[in-house]
Amino acid sequence: MLGSADFARAFTLTTFAALVGSHLIERVSGVVTLRAAVAGLCVLALGILWARREEISLVRLVPTTLLLLVAWAFASVFWSSDPLTSLGRWTAMAAVALLAVTVGHIRDTLQTVRALGDVLRTALALSLALEILSGILLDVPFRFLGIQGNIAALGPIQGIFGTRNMLGFIAVVAMITFAVEMRTQSVRPGTAAASLTLAAALGLLSASPTVLVLAVVVGTATAALTVVRAVPPQRRGAVQWMLAAAVAAASVVGYVQRAQILDALGATDDLSMRTRLWSLAGFYISRRPVQGWGWFGPWEAAEQPFFTINLVLGQHHTTALNAYAEVLLQLGWAGLLLLCAFGGVALVRSWITASQRRSIVYAWTPLMLVTLAVTSVFESVVLFGVGWMLLCLCAVRAGQSRSWRNRLVGDPPSGAFPLPG
Template sequence: MTERTAVAALREFAGSARFAQALTLIAIGLAFSTHAIRSLVGWPGLLAALTALIALCGVSLVARWRAVEWYGILPLTILVFVGWCAASVIWSATPARSAAGVAYLVAFTVLGVYVALMRDTIQIVRAFGDVLRLLLSVSLVLEVLSGLLLDLPIVFLGIKGDLASLGPIQGLFGSRNLLGFVALIALLTFVIEWRTKSVLRGRAIASFILAAGCLVLSGSPTTWIALGAALVATLALYGLRRARPATRRNWQLALISTGVVAVVLGWAFRVQIIEALDARGEFDVRLDVWRELSRYLNTNPLQGWGFVGPWPDRIPYTWIEVATGRPHESALNAYMDAYFQVGVIGALLLVALVGVALVRAWLLASNRRSVVYAWPAMMLVVIAVTSFAESFALLEGGWMLLVVCAVKAARDMSWRDALAVGAR
């Protein structure tokens, strides 16, 4: 084989759909397995794997350059938010840590953009389904091993071995809330797989039971609230997709009004809802963190303390941990986290990013015939609701999922198209 032939073969392999599919699976798996990878090989191993994966994605993009539609590649909301986070390095209280945090955010942004560019929506749903099936299965096996067979915690993974008492369990994800979040998006993904007949019926049923079991055993109150919101959104989409096009706009306006009323009522009866979900302890923890955050927000309300992503062991974050009496990796609220790290401007940019993406995805889901278009809308509903109690939307797999959904929604419907559809 000559050198030219070898180069041509390498280029053909790098530009193949199978290579892009493999990289998509690896990217999703890495993004949602960061806790397990760090536990096994530490930060150096995770960063090395992330760097190698981004390099391979770059090779794949170059090889498939002519096949990619580059117009409208990235929504303006993502560019502005990431740009503002990068600019915060200038005024950050910890500039070196902020630079590292921004680089980490950009890395998962690149992975999200790659997945959205290389695969169509049904392929992305299948990829997420395959990866999450594996991760939840491994999580459950480890919980059975720890809680039933050995009756010992797996300390380095953060598995406490509480399966015998029906949870809460953590699996590969290090916390019950993250496991609940992953189980919920997996549950919705498996439903879309079943509705699109992407997998056999038996596999779809088994996957649904697996995700539902992990969700219940996680014992995460925040996940139950997000599940309720997702179910309401699913019923609303079901009705909209069957409404006559002439009346669809009126139904959309009615849903918006109903949503506003639901939010107001939810806030008014928040105490009763928290007690009904037995989430008083969870809420008190978050309230303590947010109370301490407010003490330092007055110092830098407009621009924040500088983007860092996961909280480092440095001031002012250590001050908050000392005051609350426990370590924290985030503000337990993505919007509050953005407010604290990149100020009111950054928080508004994050709200705009999630909001614009959700509107686009919602209009697509309610107007396109294929049920697969409901997947980005459902994912964004879960992200938007969960972000009130967790910061997953700013971190690793949660951020990558947000980028994937935002990019797919923007490429399938620009803001001009969205306004045109909404005006019909």
């Protein structure tokens, strides 16, 4: 049973549902229920990997950069201010990575996209229903879910995800997924159009400043990938280098003009708050620049230095609101270099694969990685929960197509890449 295709599909759907709906599960049933669900899925994941041990290569099982990043996070437990709590948070990090690795090996890219699309359709539809119930039918905020009931005023809304920024992130992920479904004709045209409309509408109603930035960047990346795919193979390398130079130049311009961009987005006040937070986080980073303060994941009130940061600011932050600053604070420069290598290698591998393969489904992985990289500038979501799973899953998927380890074990297993190149 553990090795069957039907069980693999059910496991993938359940895993995505548990992580996409983690905020809803925690608020309705408690954190113990969420932890029990993830623990149960990890037991099943180990059973699935064991049942499929003959078709899965151990050498190709986990990306090297993922192993190094998780190992460094484990090492940080020994110098953290609360080793027992830090070990528990590291276990959660490793558990989600295990789920991502399992899904990456038992489902191909199209099957993964279809499963994620089904879960996101349900989550977004439920979010819209609850927002309408709260803001229009009952006119009462659902505070236990974080829903403020502002849909009648056209936002901002939060859905089942707790914050408007998280809803905006999920909406962009959904739009990429639904677009790939539509292009591959995996769902009916009416379903695809309705799904894209739902995701776009909730993204706009979230009123999250990051949604517009993500939409522009992902749209630009999509156009660039389309151009690269259309270029003859002999000229593709030169075009890739030109795009890399353009991205570097755009990044510099964006950093220099960040104040004007944020002012145009109406996020100046938000930037002021974030600047104070990052400045204080930088003070603690300078105290332990290489190794950081230990891995804790989302902040809790009693943990140091997070307790002092919130106390000085007079606010209650659960993250550094920037994945790169978060890693610097918790894992130091060593952790940041490992994270950048982890995501960067996966992006390069997946981008090259998508530019060479005929099927549009291969574009899902690099576009998802671009979304995660840009979101990391505004939120720490890529380090926890569904964001961390998507990062690990994309890295596994990229490593299956292009990896130095392929030369050690020969051709990939027959079921690894079922789609034509």
